[in-house]
Amino acid sequence: MLRKLLQSMFAVLLGQYLSLGSIALPQSETGPDAGYVATGDVQAGIAVIRSLDVDNLPAGRFHFYFHAGWKATGQKFYVPVMVLKGEKPGKRLMITAAVHGDELNGIAVIHQLFAQVAPNDLTGTLIGVPGINQPGLQAGNRHYVGSGGSTMVDPNRQFPGKKTGGDAASLYVGNLWYHLLKDNADLAIDLHTQTRGTAYPLFVFADFSNSTAQQMAYGLLPDMIKQDPGQKGTLETAFVSAGIPAVTFELGEAGRWQQTTISRAVDGILNVMRQQKVIAGPVVKPLVAPYVGKHYTNVYSREGGMVHIHVALKDSVKKGQHIATMVDPFGQEVRRYFAPHDGRVLAVAIDPLREAGAMLVRVLR
Ligand SMILES: [Zn+2]
Structure with missing residues (x-):
């Protein structure tokens, strides 16, 4: 070493x-x-x-x-x-x-x-x-x-x-x-x-x-x-x-x-x-196969506010699953967001402050 x-x-x-x-x-x-x-x-x-x-x-x-x-x-x-x-x-x-x-x-x-x-x-x-x-x-x-x-x-x-x-x-x-x-x-x-x-x-x-x-x-x-x-x-x-x-x-x-x-x-x-034979050695196979998708859907915020995200990267989600909740400046619930289809969570918001139209969660299928 x-x-x-x-x-x-x-x-x-x-x-x-x-x-x-x-x-x-x-x-x-x-x-x-x-x-x-x-x-x-x-x-x-x-x-x-x-x-x-x-x-x-x-x-x-x-x-x-x-x-x-x-x-x-x-x-x-x-x-x-x-x-x-x-x-x-x-x-x-x-x-x-x-x-x-x-x-x-x-x-x-x-x-x-x-x-x-x-x-x-x-x-x-x-x-x-x-x-x-x-x-x-x-x-x-x-x-x-x-x-x-x-x-x-x-x-x-x-x-x-x-x-x-x-x-x-x-x-x-x-x-x-x-x-x-x-x-x-x-x-x-x-x-x-x-x-x-x-x-x-x-x-x-x-x-x-x-x-x-x-x-x-x-x-x-x-x-x-x-x-x-x-x-x-x-x-x-x-x-x-x-x-x-x-x-x-x-x-x-x-x-x-x-x-x-x-x-x-x-x-x-x-x-x-x-x-690609640029260096020598055996090619490694993944321990866990990657999740491969052809389409993703972004869930966008309808109103500005502060978001609680209820899923993590790579999570499996089902269509209709509650994935995020937006709250107003007083902490009161404004709207709930749901998975648009089955798939895996490809991206999440980590900054809770979200403008209207900002991405909250991206689901790959
Ligand atoms: Zn980039």
């Missing part, structure tokens, strides 16, 4: 050394043949790049900042990029986090995953982007938050974005898609959580018409899976439409790091890496 820990610490230190090594390349050696195009800027010792081609990188560990967009002050948005290029060629697995800027568990998943894997473990390449939505992260908000709060756009409805001629959010997304994400992935996992004030279990959205995406969904060892045709503008659907099998992996709650959930997600991704 101690040996493993020391090895992983060494790997991190070695990675720091190698990433510094990568930025020490003279300017004349950057360019498409070097695997990345540098802007010439260095941010806190890390090279700033405007495009990446991992196929042309040597084996090793690299850190970059990708210049994804501009602030209205003339300064830049830097998206951190981690690359572990294996000794042997193979599939390139892209893992992205915080497309929604307040969904943080996935950032720790990428950090912990990269600390556990070394280039000589890999047949292929692992690319991690722990913080896609920098404007949202800075504002503590799921949206792309424009200068002065001028724009509030869901970036996960904007992919693939625009190369030119768009607004700030679609240009930012387009930069990421066309110069970082699309051409460096054979497989992709986009890490999210439920929206602030609500919670998911470990849960996967997957388009089962793509057989590799279906395999990946099971390989992640989640509690629940939704067979999903995909939604236009999401990063997952942009990947699948480009012929790159991808899933959206939902990890608990926004705005915090939940270590149990993070550890389970790391284990699930390592399992998919074994399944």
Whole structure:
């Protein structure tokens, strides 16, 4: 155990050394043949790049900042990029986090995953982007938050974005898609959580018409899976439409790091890496099969108020079961809510304050 820990610490230190090594390349050696195009800027010792081609990188560990967009002050948005290029060629697995800027568990998943894997473990390449939505992260908000709060756009409805001629959010997304994400992935996992004030279990959205995406969904060892045709503008659907099998992996709650959930997600991704032959080892089967559904129904509050939720994540519910009670500011019952059909509880409100029209419970069947 101690040996493993020391090895992983060494790997991190070695990675720091190698990433510094990568930025020490003279300017004349950057360019498409070097695997990345540098802007010439260095941010806190890390090279700033405007495009990446991992196929042309040597084996090793690299850190970059990708210049994804501009602030209205003339300064830049830097998206951190981690690359572990294996000794042997193979599939390139892209893992992205915080497309929604307040969904943080996935950032720790990428950090912990990269600390556990070394280039000589890999047949292929692992690319991690722990913080896609920098404007949202800075504002503590799921949206792309424009200068002065001028724009509030869901970036996960904007992919693939625009190369030119768009607004700030679609240009930012387009930069990421066309110069970082699309051409460096054979497989992709986009890490999210439920929206602030609500919670998911470990849960996967997957388009089962793509057989590799279906395999990946099971390989992640989640509690629940939704067979999903995909939604236009999401990063997952942009990947699948480009012929790159991808899933959206939902990890608990926004705005915090939940270590149990993070550890389970790391284990699930390592399992998919074994399944897809990116690392060696036996593929783990789940102890409890995930609950798989095709449809879900949201139960929304009719009036604003404070809600008591009477079910927990993953509970079985029957149609008509009393699942929530809304009370007014005096604690008096306003309305009871009931399960719309049989199924399992996929999401619940954890913030008791609910506006009219807010989700209380989501039931998957
Ligand atoms: Zn999200």
